[in-house]
Amino acid sequence: MMLLSTAISRAEAEEFIYAEARLADDHQYDAWEALWADDGVYWVPAGHGSAENADERISVIYDNRSRIALRVAQLKTGKRHSQDPVSNVARVISNVEIIRGDSHSAETRASFIAVESRIRGLTTWAGSVGHTLIRTEAGLQMSRKVVLLVNRDQPLPTLAFLI
């Protein structure tokens, strides 16, 4: 892929992050997967230790690009019972900041609250989310998404939608 050299503005980053959230909320799996770069890593650490080293501590999600594809393919079978029916999800993302940036990439941090509805009832998911965005010919892509749940050190209910 070809990287283009123009710094990523906060407005551009916000637009990407909001679109990513919308596609996840709406279960637009193919469009969501298309946002990933070839070397993408999707990481939801568990407990406080695992936020430091995913090679030594288990994570709620630690997907490389091929496992992201597997996760999406599983959702699309229609037999992923924990998402059949799909969860109704609405998330709000705010406090978007660019933490680090260079001529073609940016690391962002934001806060989110997602409310999930299933037969079980309403579940509130909240935390911070970090994206690593890169500029390509196809537009912005994400090469890394890290979701730090506020309650990652507590027992969690099933989390089968795309957080």
Next chain:
Amino acid sequence: MTASAGSTALAGPDYQRLIEADRVHGSLYTDPRVFADELECIWYRTWVYVGHESEVPQPGDYVVKNIGPQSVIMTRHRDGTVHLLLNRCSHRANQICEAARGNSRALRCQYHGWTFATDGTLLGYPFRQGYAGDEAKAALGLGRVARTGSYRGFVFGSFAAEGPTLAEHLGAAAGVLDRLTRLSPEGDVRITAGWLRHKVEANWKLLVENETDGYHPQFVHASIFEVGQSGVGALYSEKSAATARDLGDGHTEHDLRPQFRALNVPLGWFGTTEERLPAYARTMRELHGDTVARQILVDGSPHVMIFPNLFVAEIQMFVIQPLAVDQTVQHVTPLQFAGAPDLNRRLLHQVSGSVGPAGLLLADDSEMYERNQRGVQSLAPEWLALRRGLHREHVDDEGHLAGAATDETTQRGIWRHIKELMTAPAPAGGERA
């Protein structure tokens, strides 16, 4: 649920009637009185898995564990012994440990500053002049789980001061743990890769029964078998050569070795090859010789549910914690084998994908637990049928009941043991230690 079968308001649930050889009553999963009885007759009496010695390697290490709803501190004392202490100050009952783990010479209650040694002994209290003397001190140690036992590093506790020994409780399941630890070049499992804790709104027995249910994978996990390169589906097909076995004492297993031996690929059970884990394969061959090492690596890791709460499932280990009649937490950690770093890294990433709240496998199991809990509240039929494989069940060479991989030999074995425990006379003796 109607109260017609086997219970009256005054007498409480009648387990002789509610648990039959080939069917069980739905109220066993929904009645809070049953749950209260289970705490007394199972969780606060039999041996329950608590933690692993490798979680407290150094003197002063402690980790907060549980026996059902009870918070238990597992410590390594300065003399090297492991202790199971209740997380409650002996003074005014404040919870002592808030942090999940740590290392300390003493456990200190933050309410009034009482301190306890890591073996539970009361060390001291501030402002001593407020007490006439120290004569009561010896009796004011932390509460303890009455008996602690360890097998191959797996630490179990029993709240009953008397009863079967840990060896008697484990029975044939001990041999399965031997098979597990044999996969480590150093003969030891290490629990060092952290835990996922998965909360489900379901009765704990639905989880226990599902762990050795060979009938569900083709249906519950159809989505991942369809898109992934998993060999798990074949293990639980109608043609599988694997065995569902009732090991006795409530312990059950799926003996997958016939399938792995037919595959006859070292590390095939883990979906990999010796070429991809060369350091581990070489170490095992040097240690055991080619023939024995090959057999160990072909046979693979066990799939055993050690009653009531420890489930070793090839590459990971689950611990089941009941909190209420319809609330359970499933703790899961990747198995790590001492002396096998390349194997361990691969295990960790495989397990991260499979289990826990977002697991490609376990999220769907948990969905089924919760649907099951909702379903069992329906008024009719009142019973759950456990007849599968009765006609082809047999006693194997070791004297265990065995059936085909998809048979309910395992569930019947679990319930046979539950019935024994729930109808046993209460042990003599009074207050807990």
